[in-house]
Amino acid sequence: MPSPIAHLAAGYAVYRLSCNHEPQLTMQSIGSAPRLLVVTAVFSLLPDIDSAIGFLTGDFGRFHNNATHSLIAGAFFSLIFAALMWWRGRQGFLYWFAVAMVSYSLHIMMDAATVSRGVMALWPFTDTRYLFPVTLFYGLHWSDGWLSIRHLWTLLTELLFLALVLGLLQLQPQRAAVKS
Numbered sequence: 001m002p003s004p005i006a007h008l009a010a011g012y013a014v015y016r017l018s019c020n021h022e023p024q025l026t027m028q029s030i031g032s033a034p035r036l037l038v039v040t041a042v043f044s045l046l047p048d049i050d051s052a053i054g055f056l057t058g059d060f061g062r063f064h065n066n067a068t069h070s071l072i073a074g075a076f077f078s079l080i081f082a083a084l085m086w087w088r089g090r091q092g093f094l095y096w097f098a099v100a101m102v103s104y105s106l107h108i109m110m111d112a113a114t115v116s117r118g119v120m121a122l123w124p125f126t127d128t129r130y131l132f133p134v135t136l137f138y139g140l141h142w143s144d145g146w147l148s149i150r151h152l153w154t155l156l157t158e159l160l161f162l163a164l165v166l167g168l169l170q171l172q173p174q175r176a177a178v179k180s
């Protein structure tokens with residue numbers, strides 16, 4: 001799996017690309033952070049909730065990249081979240097579903113492009129693990145131990161990925177300010 005740096009970079013891209021579409025839904029904040037930013041960050045990291053079981057049981061490899069790294073699981077969590085948001089505000093079901101699902105799916109795709117055994121992207125229909133033919137991330141390998149020089153490589157490459165994402169977002173056309 002890539003580290004949270006790369007996953008949060010992807011979540012931030014979803015935030016930046018979707019924050020202007022439904023201003024009436026996205027202007028609200030949680031504390032000092034825009035609510036939409038919190039949502040994209042949470043859903044871009046949510047598949048790795050299975051890491052908690054691995055840490056608790058001391059058997060990281062057995063539980064990681066399994067059911068929570070499925071597109072069906074992503075659709076399930078996104079549906080529940082969108083339904084809760086609709087229940088609160090009576091609007092925005094499709095918007096919140098799309099934002100959550102895209103953030104979640106990007107995580108799965110990035111893991112499938114990482115040095116690993118692959119992700120169970122179509123669980124529960126099949127336990128087959130999928131990997132993209134092209135590897136983009138070295139990722140975290142806890143079997144290397146907590147202090148490994150290889151983590152520096154992960155850190156460096158994912159900071160470069162973050163810089164690339166931020167650079168590409170700068171190319172995004174700016175919306176003209178709405179005159180009142």
Ligand SMILES: [Zn+2]
Pocket residue numbers: 001047048065069107111
């Ligand atoms: Zn993951």
